[in-house]
Amino acid sequence: MRIGIVTFWQSDDNYGQQLQCWALQRYLKKLGHEPFLIRYLYKESVWRKWLKIMVKTALIYPLLGWWRHREVRRMEAVNRVKNKVRRFEEFRDNHINQTQRIYGTLKELRLDPPVADVYIGGSDQIWHPVLLRWKDSRAFWLDFGGDRVRRIAYAASFGVDKCPSGLQAELSGRLSRFDALSVREESGVSICQAAGKEAVHVLDPTLLLSKDDYLSLMEDIPGKFSPYMYIYSINISKKEDIRWSELRGFAEREGLSLIVTPASGYLPGRELFEGVEYRYATIPEWLSLIRYSGFVVTTSFHGVVFCICFHKPFIYFPLSGTHAKGNSRVLNLLSKLSLSDNVWKVPGDFERIYNLPVDWDKVEELLAPLRDKSVSFLKQVLS
Missing domain, CATH: 3.40.50.2000 (Glycogen Phosphorylase B;)
Incomplete structure (x- = not known):
């Protein structure tokens, strides 16, 4: 059909x-x-666009300050260039x-x-x-x-x-x-x-x-085998949203380089971190960066999904404030797959989660019936 x-x-x-x-x-x-x-x-x-402009001009910009508005505009312009x-x-x-x-x-x-x-x-x-x-x-x-x-x-x-x-x-x-x-x-x-x-x-x-489906997208992407920690930086407004001081100190002690890919979700992507390698990856390269990493740090649902797909150790930092509603689908999935321990909860959690063993066979066993239910729905409604 x-x-x-x-x-x-x-x-x-x-x-x-x-x-x-x-x-x-x-x-x-x-x-x-x-x-x-x-x-x-x-x-x-057109009227809705004008309404948004009026609200921003009358209410938001005076509260944020014109300097911050200019910084956001500058950041969006930079992103347009880098996104190419x-x-x-x-x-x-x-x-x-x-x-x-x-x-x-x-x-x-x-x-x-x-x-x-x-x-x-x-x-x-x-x-x-x-x-x-x-x-x-x-x-x-x-x-x-x-x-x-x-x-x-x-x-x-x-x-x-x-x-x-x-x-x-x-x-x-x-x-x-x-x-x-x-x-x-x-x-x-x-x-x-x-x-x-x-x-x-x-x-x-x-x-x-399955993993093999995504590997088909990565056939021409060489692996990066020097030890590195990968940060998929999305919906992050400040460094400490991912406990940057704790994270960076740990990476230095372990001899891990840091690779960061900023992206836009609720917020535009930004270069927030110093002393890292920024990679504006293609989609196959992004998958490869997760696949070959030693550890993944993310605030993203799909960041978590592909860690599960490639059996990569990871830590999920929940979003806070007005964007906290985005946590529920991640936490729900992790709960069903017995991966809730991979969620950052308190200061000092990073090292605990980094050293946390994951039984990936059990994860796949728990994922299978959820996938079967979804597949059955599609097959039934398309028959």
Whole structure:
């Protein structure tokens, strides 16, 4: 079957976003289907852009100070230059089947919908409640195409633990056209039930595949065998978010060099650390950096996923403040795989976790039924 997929896809530096898109296509191809990415580029309305500018000008910039605003703008400009080295667009062109056309509005999708037997929405936070307020975001709820096209959600995420009560009716309406629903977080099951729809909790698409699938992307990447610790720096605003003083001191004592890849998530990527080697890696290079590292430090869900995939020792630093909501899916996964001890909790934890033995056979044993459940969902709804 031809399967059109709607998800977030346009990042120039978020490795997890690109790999979840690639992984779902890879798995669907294994099932004998013809998946492709529907390149929908959600655009803010003109009035909303002006509203944001007015709010920033009147409220945010005076509080932050113009100097800080200028620093953020400078950082974004620097990132645009450095992100070219990552070659994400080249990866999409070479490894992800996609529509030739980029759709900019819901109207464009409705007037000329991609030809497919099935539309899939997911993965990623394509169902965040903020998007419920704007009509064009209905594209993420697959509100286009004919009635004969089956509509399925795979590992779609709301990005919150519950939907605001004032948006329940809108959500219920948007879910009404779906033939089958699955969500990335357990909280998403409850949100769907509150909207009158049943949903299944499934794994992120990156966990549907085996190590060998990812090795196929890395065939031409030489390994780096000198001992190093790899830091995937995403959603970090200051050095001590990952206990930098403790981490650096330990690396020096152990004779480990430090390699850092900054990336953007809730926050733009930044070069925060001194005395390290910064690598603006391509996607195959990023996978290789994890594979050949002696130890991985991350605040990222997908950073954790690929440590599990390559059986790499790691430490997860939970996010704090307004971004702490992003911890739940990581902590939930680690709990199910008996890896909760890899989460930093108190000062001095770094050395304990670095020396922590991991029974990877047990991890794979615990992961297998979760993967089987996710695979069964896809096979059943696509049969």
